[in-house]
Amino acid sequence: MMRLELVKRPQRSALFSALSPFIAFALTIIAGAIMFALLGVNPLTAFRIYFVEPVSQVWQLHELAIKAAPLILIAVGLSVCYKANIWNIGAEGQFIFGAIFGSAIPVLFPQFEGPLVLPLMLLLGMVGGAAYAAIPAFLKTRFNTNEILTSLMLVYVAQLFLDWLVRGPWRDPQGHGFPQTIQFGDSAVLPELMPDAGRANWGFVFALVAAVLIWIMMGRMLKGFEVRVLGSSPRAGRFAGFGLSRMVFFAFLLSGALAGLAGISEVSGAIGQLQPVISPGYGFTAIIVAFLGRLNPLGIIAAGLVLALTYLGGEAVQSALGISDKVARVFQGMLLFFVLGCDTLIHYRIRLIGLALTKPEGAAKLEAAPKLKEAR
Amino acid sequence: MDITVNILLTIATAATPLLIAAIGELVVERSGVLNLGVEGMMIMGAVGGFGAGYLTGSPWLGLLAAIVMGAVFSLLFAVMTLSLATNQVATGLSLTLLGLGLSGMIGTSFVGQPGVRLPNLDIPGLSSIPVVGKLLFGQDPVFYISIALTAAVMWFLFKTRTGLTLRSIGDSHASAHALGIKVIRYRYLSVIFGGACAGLAGGHLSLVYTPQWVENMTAGRGWIALALVVFASWRPWRVLAGAYIFGAVWIGQLHAQAFGIPVPSQMLSSLPYLATVVVLVLISRNKRLTMMNTPASLGQPFVPDR
Numbered sequence: 160m161m162r163l164e165l166v167k168r169p170q171r172s173a174l175f176s177a178l179s180p181f182i183a184f185a186l187t188i189i190a191g192a193i194m195f196a197l198l199g200v201n202p203l204t205a206f207r208i209y210f211v212e213p214v215s216q217v218w219q220l221h222e223l224a225i226k227a228a229p230l231i232l233i234a235v236g237l238s239v240c241y242k243a244n245i246w247n248i249g250a251e252g253q254f255i256f257g258a259i260f261g262s263a264i265p266v267l268f269p270q271f272e273g274p275l276v277l278p279l280m281l282l283l284g285m286v287g288g289a290a291y292a293a294i295p296a297f298l299k300t301r302f303n304t305n306e307i308l309t310s311l312m313l314v315y316v317a318q319l320f321l322d323w324l325v326r327g328p329w330r331d332p333q334g335h336g337f338p339q340t341i342q343f344g345d346s347a348v349l350p351e352l353m354p355d356a357g358r359a360n361w362g363f364v365f366a367l368v369a370a371v372l373i374w375i376m377m378g379r380m381l382k383g384f385e386v387r388v389l390g391s392s393p394r395a396g397r398f399a400g401f402g403l404s405r406m407v408f409f410a411f412l413l414s415g416a417l418a419g420l421a422g423i424s425e426v427s428g429a430i431g432q433l434q435p436v437i438s439p440g441y442g443f444t445a446i447i448v449a450f451l452g453r454l455n456p457l458g459i460i461a462a463g464l465v466l467a468l469t470y471l472g473g474e475a476v477q478s479a480l481g482i483s484d485k486v487a488r489v490f491q492g493m494l495l496f497f498v499l500g501c502d503t504l505i506h507y508r509i510r511l512i513g514l515a516l517t518k519p520e521g522a523a524k525l526e527a528a529p530k531l532k533e534a535r
Numbered sequence: 536m537d538i539t540v541n542i543l544l545t546i547a548t549a550a551t552p553l554l555i556a557a558i559g560e561l562v563v564e565r566s567g568v569l570n571l572g573v574e575g576m577m578i579m580g581a582v583g584g585f586g587a588g589y590l591t592g593s594p595w596l597g598l599l600a601a602i603v604m605g606a607v608f609s610l611l612f613a614v615m616t617l618s619l620a621t622n623q624v625a626t627g628l629s630l631t632l633l634g635l636g637l638s639g640m641i642g643t644s645f646v647g648q649p650g651v652r653l654p655n656l657d658i659p660g661l662s663s664i665p666v667v668g669k670l671l672f673g674q675d676p677v678f679y680i681s682i683a684l685t686a687a688v689m690w691f692l693f694k695t696r697t698g699l700t701l702r703s704i705g706d707s708h709a710s711a712h713a714l715g716i717k718v719i720r721y722r723y724l725s726v727i728f729g730g731a732c733a734g735l736a737g738g739h740l741s742l743v744y745t746p747q748w749v750e751n752m753t754a755g756r757g758w759i760a761l762a763l764v765v766f767a768s769w770r771p772w773r774v775l776a777g778a779y780i781f782g783a784v785w786i787g788q789l790h791a792q793a794f795g796i797p798v799p800s801q802m803l804s805s806l807p808y809l810a811t812v813v814v815l816v817l818i819s820r821n822k823r824l825t826m827m828n829t830p831a832s833l834g835q836p837f838v839p840d841r
């Protein structure tokens with residue numbers, strides 16, 4: 160019988176730190192090939208359709224940017240949370256509330272036009288996301304309530320609230336009963352970057368700017384240092400005078416605001432109105448993006464593009480091969496699994512041990528133990 | 536009278552999956568492991584249970600498949616967190632994400648198919664006693680399993696030596712390891728038990744509660760089960776009480792929708808989730824009490840030093 164044993168490295172391995180996302184990606188490809196084979200599809204054909212064809216033309220790259228923008232925006236915010244050991248997993252809800260807040264202007268005041276509309280919408284979107292994220296932050300700091308569960312529960316509430324809005328008070332009266340708001344006016348639509356080449360809008364630029372700003376903050380500013388210290392050792396952070404409660408609020412408000420910005424950008428850019436469902440799970444996929452990007456904002460840009468490709472690939476295999484587009488979710492889940500597994504290599508060496516061979520020193524200790532038990 | 540009995544019956548049916556999943560997770564957390572993948576294991580159990588029931592025509596085989604599916608899926612989590620010492624929060628999350636995707640893919644061909652339903656218990660004579668007959672002797676088999684499971688876990692954790700060992704691992708894996716207890720082995724078995732329970736809970740959903748396959752049909756129940764464990768301060772009988780309170784909330788909002796109460800249905804639907812938040816706040820307000828009850832090693836990775 161074989162057994163895995165982890166041996167702690169004296170220091171974290173820089174080599175595996177850089178390699179692990181690539182190993183994880185390779186393993187995902189292998190597992191994906193097995194999956195496609197099981198589904199009765201030639202893996203090579205499937206991979207060509209999944210990973211190559213969706214990005215072989217310029218307009219398709221624009222679609223990639225549209226999908227990557229919300230993922231990157233949300234994930235850079237989450238990376239700050241996770242670095243600080245604060246678990247905001249309700250970004251999907253914050254995304255929705257950002258979209259709702261921002262949409263209030265074009266829906267409630269459609270006659271309000273001009274260059275001010277869009278900046279106000281984006282601002283409101285950030286406020287909405289941050290406000291919704293403030294709830295779990297408040298509950299955690301004030302009542303010590305587990306933020307994982309509260310932030311997640313609020314996702315369901317947000318989805319139902321949006322559903323009520325677009326079927327009830329905000330429904331387009333001329334929409335033939337469809338559950339959707341009016342189409343946003345021209346000044347409420349996020350402009351496309353290069354209208355001649357494709358649909359990509361300014362949301363992608365926001366994502367890149369946010370990633371670079373957070374990267375600067377984490378690496379060059381005191382706040383970033385504070386995040387890292389409180390994340391790895393809350394005790395040391397307290398001695399340094401960093402407040403944990405303040406950090407909880409900071410991380411939640413920041414990630415909420417970015418998720419909210421992603422939400423309003425998606426609605427005003429890619430969709431153009433509010434609908435019952437405005438996100439194919441961006442808030443959850445962004446968690447994968449954050450980890451695949453090693454919680455590093457620049458890594459997250461790359462990871463966001465990879466995960467965006469899994470969405471496009473899922474749609475492509477569905478239309479070309481008739482496989483469920485859930486394949487995308489499976490790829491995303493596997494990728495996160497392998498990333499987490501490979502990260503172990505950064506801190507540990509893995510040894511395979513055959514039990515029948517030489518006994519490690521620990522074995523003697525273990526054998527002595529039953530006697531101890533009997534002696535009691 | 537009949538209406539009351541029927542409402543009580545539906546509450547029991549709604550509470551059963553919450554109870555089973557939460558009892559399983561309680562054992563896992565008592566051993567010091569936080570598995571946030573309950574939702575994922577549950578949905579895998581639901582799709583596995585439905586699929587096996589639909590293909591073989593036997594709801595019992597379906598139930599068995601649900602249990603096996605949950606257990607096998609949890610093994611993935613166990614290998615990652617216990618053998619590779621990965622972050623438990625992130626790994627649990629990824630288990631949930633993977634489960635939701637995988638179940639959707641497996642279940643594509645099951646959508647809209649008629650399922651099989653596990654028959655209710657029917658003891659001639661006893662089941663027809665007015666009022667209590669239906670409640671005590673006429674429910675679905677999983678209901679009885681859930682009650683027996685709760686009692687068994689209670690006895691195991693607090694009356695057996697192995698249960699004591701398991702709890703000691705949850706409170707200090709380092710000390711337990713120093714005493715020669717095989718921490719990792721105990722935790723593997725706990726996680727697999729939790730997975731089997733979550734799978735069974737999912738099977739109840741797709742073989743009893745609504746005998747069909749609907750994508751994401753667990754609708755956050757796995758997360759509510761996780762909250763129940765916190766709410767119950769890691770005590771089995773409180774999990775039982777909590778599960779029935781939540782079952783009542785769930786059924787109450789459905790009845791309110793059916794009666795046409797002039798409140799948006801979406802608001803009623805969000806009640807179970809809001810109730811979870813409120814309950815968590817109430818229970819965690821007392822910081823000292825929470826600290827005392829939480830297994831001290833909960834969520835911390837453990838690598839045996841040799």
